[in-house]
Amino acid sequence: MSEAAMNKSAEAEALALLRRTKASYQSFIKLNYEHAAKDCRVCPTQGVCCTDAHFVNVHITRLEAVHLRETLERTTRLTYEDRRAVYVRARETIKRYNLTATGDTFAQTYACPLFEAGTGCLVHARAKPAPCIQHACYENWEDLPPLNLQTRTEHRIEQLNTQIYGAAWAWLPTPVWLCLVDSQADGGELEQLARGWSARRIEHGDSSAHREVRLRATAHTHRAQRSLPVINRV
Numbered sequence: 001m002s003e004a005a006m007n008k009s010a011e012a013e014a015l016a017l018l019r020r021t022k023a024s025y026q027s028f029i030k031l032n033y034e035h036a037a038k039d040c041r042v043c044p045t046q047g048v049c050c051t052d053a054h055f056v057n058v059h060i061t062r063l064e065a066v067h068l069r070e071t072l073e074r075t076t077r078l079t080y081e082d083r084r085a086v087y088v089r090a091r092e093t094i095k096r097y098n099l100t101a102t103g104d105t106f107a108q109t110y111a112c113p114l115f116e117a118g119t120g121c122l123v124h125a126r127a128k129p130a131p132c133i134q135h136a137c138y139e140n141w142e143d144l145p146p147l148n149l150q151t152r153t154e155h156r157i158e159q160l161n162t163q164i165y166g167a168a169w170a171w172l173p174t175p176v177w178l179c180l181v182d183s184q185a186d187g188g189e190l191e192q193l194a195r196g197w198s199a200r201r202i203e204h205g206d207s208s209a210h211r212e213v214r215l216r217a218t219a220h221t222h223r224a225q226r227s228l229p230v231i232n233r234v
Contacts, residue, residue, distance in 0.1 A: 007164075011066065014164045018067055018157065019126070025153045026133045029145055036143035037136035040120075049135060050115035053097060057109045058131050061161045062169035065177035068114070071127040078122070086122065087182050089113035090175040099173050101180075101193055113175050129174065130154050167201030168194035 040046065050056065060068070072083050090113040093099065097110040114122050121128065134150040161169045170193070172180075180190045 011164050014063055014160045015067055018063055018160055021156050029133055033145045034136060037138050047115050051111040053109055053111045056112055057106055058129050058174050059171040060129050060174050060177050061157055062165055063161045065181040067127045068123055069181050071123050086113055090178040093175040099176050101172050101176050105173055108173055110175060167198045170197055
């Protein structure tokens with residue numbers, strides 16, 4: 001078996017583990033916490049959690065981006081044009097909100113290109129990022145899922161990425177990663193970024209840079225949770 005085939009096989013195994021990790025996390029949140037949350041289907045402002053460009057700053061990893069791409073490809077109700085529209089929206093989002101793959105990316109906010117009016121989140125059932133699984137509108141603060149559930153899941157996601165890509169990955173805004181793994185992209189930008197991430201690994205060690213980013217993300221999430229509105233039931 002060639003090295004490329006071996007890498008593809010290892011990535012496929014990691015994707016299977018990622019799917020199980022996300023499914024277990026999503027099921028746990030649904031069974032233990034979502035019963036206390038407002039039903040999105042009756043929300044008077046459906047999609048605002050996904051499209052509030054002053055709030056949304058969800059970050060994902062390389063493996064999750066591949067998972068998103070494959071989920072979109074395998075969603076039979078989506079036409080080719082529907083799938084390409086997601087990448088068009090992602091590029092427009094990057095341009096509109098000046099999203100980058102460098103600097104303090106967690107300070108960058110945007111409207112999610114995976115949300116489609118009239119449909120909702122296109123990957124809701126199979127590939128939602130961990131922060132999206134964690135978030136819902138609750139009446140009481142004490143009903144919110146503890147943040148360590150998300151942190152533990154993201155740590156496992158980090159492990160899977162490192163096993164497959166070494167240091168050639170990072171936490172980046174969802175639209176940025178969507179464009180980097182787009183099957184119609186030439187791969188040049190991702191290759192260039194991967195070289196930089198690998199160089200950082202040599203300079204700082206295998207995991208220190210990713211750990212620092214996740215700590216910043218956790219701090220931001222704590223601040224965001226304190227500022228989230230608590231929705232009163234009607």
